[in-house]
Amino acid sequence: MTLSPPRAPALPDPTADRAEVLVVGGGNAGISLAARLRRDGWRDVVLVEPSPVHRYRPLLNYVGAGEASMRSLEKPMGRVVPDGVRWVRDAVASVDPAAKVVTTGRGRRLRYTTLVVCPGTQEDWEDTPGLQSAYTAGWATSTYVPSAAPVVWPALRGVRSGTVLFTVPPEPAPCAATALKPLLMACDAWRRAGVLDDLDVVLALPGEHVTEVPMADARLERAFERYGVRVLRGTRVARVDPVLRSVELTTSTGTVRLDDLAHAHVVPHYRGPRWVSDAGLGTPAGQVDVDPETLRSRASDAVWAIGDVAAMATSSSGGGLRKQVDVLAKNLTAVAKGRKLHHYDGFTVMPVTTSHRRLVLVERDRKGPRPRHLPVLRRFRPRRLTWLFDRYGLPVLYWHRILRGKV
Secondary structure, eight states: OOOOOSOOOSSOOTTOOEEEEEEEOOSHHHHHHHHHHHHTTOOOEEEEOOOSEEEOGGGHHHHTTTSOOGGGGEEEHHHHSOTTOEEEOSOEEEEETTTTEEEETTOOEEEEEEEEEOOOOEEOGGGSTTHHHHHHHTSEEOTTSTTTHHHHHHHHHTOOSEEEEEEOOOSSOTTGGGGHHHHHHHHHHHHHHTOGGGEEEEEEOSSSOSSSOHHHHHHHHHHHHHHTOEEEOSOEEEEEETTTTEEEEEETTEEEEEOSOSEEEOOOOEEOOHHHHHTTOBOTTSOEEBOTTTOBBSSOTTEEEOGGGEEOSSOOOHHHHHHHHHHHHHHHHHHHHTOOOOOOOOOEEEEEEEETTEEEEEEEETTEEOOSSSOSTTTTSOBHHHHHIIIIIHHHHIIIIITTTOO
């Protein structure tokens, strides 16, 4: 590790072909880690990210409930890349772990000493035939897809009768539990509008429960019952007919087909980038196969991964990512100095809005529920204060502290 100010300019360097630490991905994981490494004294950090826009993705659910605008969650990427970090505005095409080389879409070859893979996961439209066409037709949407999020609330608000389907995506998915936010906020809006009794609201879950924390799941089950939500468990979206407005779900016992839907909030299935598997770094789902405690690749000691793309036996979340950044930053320094590695315990946070401006915050690790920030007494009770913090407090913390490597 090279310690060092002064800071290098935060501009793309077309001549650079070598990096001490090469970070792939300019989302929460990549930006906050790069900032943390600079604060820890790492001099040569390069970020590979093709997008010109950085999004605070948790607010997409509030866009889908009419509580936020796309403008409030987006900033130019150039404004969030940390000072001293060189930004390569390109996408990764391939990785050669043996040669320690990343090749970009434009053919640029970047040599690294340490590679951190954190580009997130991507929509696997091919896994659900017809879904993308249903999005284009406008009767299927989800807050998980940025281009679709602005039309979710107008679509749901206009529904007054018929069947409406909501899905929770199977793993790997970006904080799958938050797919309940649009469902429960919409149900509360329909209740207040006096049309909920005219709707057949269906929820398709990939498992039996959402959070696997009994007290939290009991709260959510009561919310489903209160709103009259029909829950289909152990299901997966198999195909969509964009013309007939139907969705076919597979279950352990057969198939369920929902026809003539008034609307469907169907979250796409996700997988890691193809180049992860092509490089021999991935699981069948395209995630990086890492030691879930140290975050180091099982295939290459020079490769590490965090965020949605890393297979670490826990539900992904922004709160969990903050812990992962801390552990990984410490581990990169530990390797450089020959010290013992730190361990990530699988801590994650699942914020679920249960009604109009009330939210339950569920915290757990691999062993089960672990109260870290919440009062032990009634910690799974939906609160307005928790909603206000999730909607207004966390975005401020994100832009001014988390992305700067300070939290």
